[in-house]
Amino acid sequence: MLPLTLRKYREKMELTQKQLAEVLNIDRSTYSYYETGKSVPPVETLIKLARIFNTTVDNLLGYEHEDGESVNDDTTVYNKSRENFALLSEEEQSIIMKYRQLSPEEQAKLNKIINSSIDNGKK
Numbered sequence: 001m002l003p004l005t006l007r008k009y010r011e012k013m014e015l016t017q018k019q020l021a022e023v024l025n026i027d028r029s030t031y032s033y034y035e036t037g038k039s040v041p042p043v044e045t046l047i048k049l050a051r052i053f054n055t056t057v058d059n060l061l062g063y064e065h066e067d068g069e070s071v072n073d074d075t076t077v078y079n080k081s082r083e084n085f086a087l088l089s090e091e092e093q094s095i096i097m098k099y100r101q102l103s104p105e106e107q108a109k110l111n112k113i114i115n116s117s118i119d120n121g122k123k
Contacts, residue, residue, distance in 0.1 A: 001062035
């Protein structure tokens, strides 16, 4: 289930294996092994992938709710038509993917830095 899910999320975001591998700081072949099922990503990488894809590790792994419904449905997949992710430059996509790997606390710190930088630029 995981290999197909990873591929589905990656393709929905119109990313290449190389792009994801670069953001994860791994070889493209390593990421390719995740999608072919030759290897399983470590927990840390699963967490990073879930953040990049704006979903949960449960969804990536295909776990089901107690009522038997799959957690992994298309409503949780990154909605590129709404966000127009594919229309962003590669640099912008990379920034977003890296941002999603940060913890909420780290994201808040980065947001403060960005806002401060913008405020200083307006002066």
